[in-house]
Amino acid sequence: MSNPADLAHAVLLRVAEFVRALPADQLAALADGTAKLAVVDRTRTRTAARPAATTAAGVDADxxxxxxxxxxDRAAGAxxxxxLKLTVAKLRALAKELGIAVPGKARKADIEADIVQWTVGRRLDSAAISRPSEARS
Structure with missing residues (x-):
């Protein structure tokens, strides 16, 4: 399938299948622009020699x-x-797989917030800090 029109059609069908399965709140976020769809090249996130591994967290950490x-954005990350509906134990395991330290007495919401901060928030903070300031007249 090398015809660009055929490729576009195939992609749109896959996107439609994905969007159809989203919960109403995520659809609303997409519709109002507070969330966005992104292309993730899965070949970059795992090597061919290492298949997707389900960790102690019960999910593929990669x-x-x-x-x-x-x-x-942080809200979409949360x-x-x-x-994912992970238990506290599975969130702890996921955090460990992601290289994120969480306090021993952290609650579920705290662990989720730490994971979002260290995966989404730090990137957003870094982008905001490195953004040049507006020129003053």
């Missing part, structure tokens, strides 16, 4: 890392983690 890297 996939979660890539998905969170593609998310453009919704993404909430949608």
């Amino acid at each position: 996939r979660v890392r890539a998905d969170l890297a593609a998310i453009g 919704r993404y983690l909430a949608d």
Whole structure:
């Protein structure tokens, strides 16, 4: 399938399947522009020699890392983690796989917030800090 029109059609069908399965709140966020869809090249996030591994967290940490890297705001990152419906123990395991230290007595919401901060928030903060200031007249 090398015809660009055929490729575009195939991509649009896959996007439609994906969007159809989203919960109403995520659809609303896409519609009002507070969320966006992103292209994640999965070949960059895992090598061919290492298949997707389900960790102690019960999810593929590499996939979660890539998905969170593609998310453009903290609220969407928090919704993404909430949608995974992980227990506190699984969130702790995921944080460990992602290289994020969480306090021993951290609650579920705290762990989710730490994961979002270290995967989405730091990138957004860095982008905001490195953005040149507006020229003053």
